[in-house]
Amino acid sequence: MDILEVKNLKKSYKDTKAVDDVSFDIEEGKIYGILGPNGAGKSTTIKMITGLLKQDEGSVTYEDGQKVTKWSKNIGLVPQDLAVYTELTAEENLNYFAALHGIKGAKKKKKVDETLEFVGLSDVRNKKVSEFSGGMKRRLNIACALVHDPKLIIMDEPTVGIDPQSRNYILERVLDLNKQGISVIYTSHYMEEVEKICDRIIILDKGKVILNDDKENIKNRFLDNQTITVMLEESANEGIKEKLEKIKGVSGIKVEDKKVECTYKVSINPLSDIIECLNTEGNKISNILLTEQDLETVFLSLTGKEQVRRSEERRVGKECRS
Numbered sequence: 001m002d003i004l005e006v007k008n009l010k011k012s013y014k015d016t017k018a019v020d021d022v023s024f025d026i027e028e029g030k031i032y033g034i035l036g037p038n039g040a041g042k043s044t045t046i047k048m049i050t051g052l053l054k055q056d057e058g059s060v061t062y063e064d065g066q067k068v069t070k071w072s073k074n075i076g077l078v079p080q081d082l083a084v085y086t087e088l089t090a091e092e093n094l095n096y097f098a099a100l101h102g103i104k105g106a107k108k109k110k111k112v113d114e115t116l117e118f119v120g121l122s123d124v125r126n127k128k129v130s131e132f133s134g135g136m137k138r139r140l141n142i143a144c145a146l147v148h149d150p151k152l153i154i155m156d157e158p159t160v161g162i163d164p165q166s167r168n169y170i171l172e173r174v175l176d177l178n179k180q181g182i183s184v185i186y187t188s189h190y191m192e193e194v195e196k197i198c199d200r201i202i203i204l205d206k207g208k209v210i211l212n213d214d215k216e217n218i219k220n221r222f223l224d225n226q227t228i229t230v231m232l233e234e235s236a237n238e239g240i241k242e243k244l245e246k247i248k249g250v251s252g253i254k255v256e257d258k259k260v261e262c263t264y265k266v267s268i269n270p271l272s273d274i275i276e277c278l279n280t281e282g283n284k285i286s287n288i289l290l291t292e293q294d295l296e297t298v299f300l301s302l303t304g305k306e307q308v309r310r311s312e313e314r315r316v317g318k319e320c321r322s
């Protein structure tokens, strides 16, 4: 069953089409990854589906055709910028967010205790948030979005600027939430995170959906092509390119002096035929390098955004250090 339907959503800022006719459905109980380079329209989409921003065109409907205004009590939003009070303790923050959702008395105490335990902050519940590390603040940011038992949790780049250990902790918690039946929308520009936790992947670029599919389908569709690079002791023999191209399962051959690059179908796996062909043609092999394709390469080939992502990573690295 679909928990959310987004239909033909559009939002422009002057000449910038931030979100340009975006449609997708969110199925209950699944983890969706919304990926895209900086400026792709991820945050604008999230703001519209959570009711923080009004769309120019299109519709956002939740279960049974409800508008976000009616359904928002079921949403837990983890914003990209930390939304916690640093002069309060962890427990005081959660008490505040629970109260905002009308949770009171013994129920509030139980929910606050459970949520602190879930994000691993029980021991520091009475500490001021200003004394927390970046990772602890991120975990509290998530706790604040969970304390009212949402059916759908929406996380906007929840791991930006934190250490790998805290990042893994957060990813494990997201998987735990999902095991409890909570649906998740997770935006990120880190492909490896999305690959680890998501069932379905939506890639946005320049305000448009350029891919929306199950993770496994994407792997099957795009990851069947792998590359093997063979270094020879001497320049490749003439005619080797044409011979290699005839091998079943070989989809491309590039020969440059001593380097032979073969792209092949993993499902057919012609590796032994490639090596045998090179050997019988008298090419002596000095080295072999296998390059595995992953979802990262799919993302890069679809968006062509390697440079943007790398510069972002440098920025994030700087944020971590500062």
Ligand code: ADP
Pocket: 013, 016, 017, 018, 019, 036, 037, 038, 039, 040, 041, 042, 043, 044, 045
């Ligand atoms: P992402 O979250 O994928 O990085 P955003 O949704 O933040 O992308 O932005 C999409 C595009 O809309 C970008 O070109 C951005 O500069 C522009 N944009 C976003 N918010 C505003 C705003 N408040 N005013 C003007 N332009 C904006």
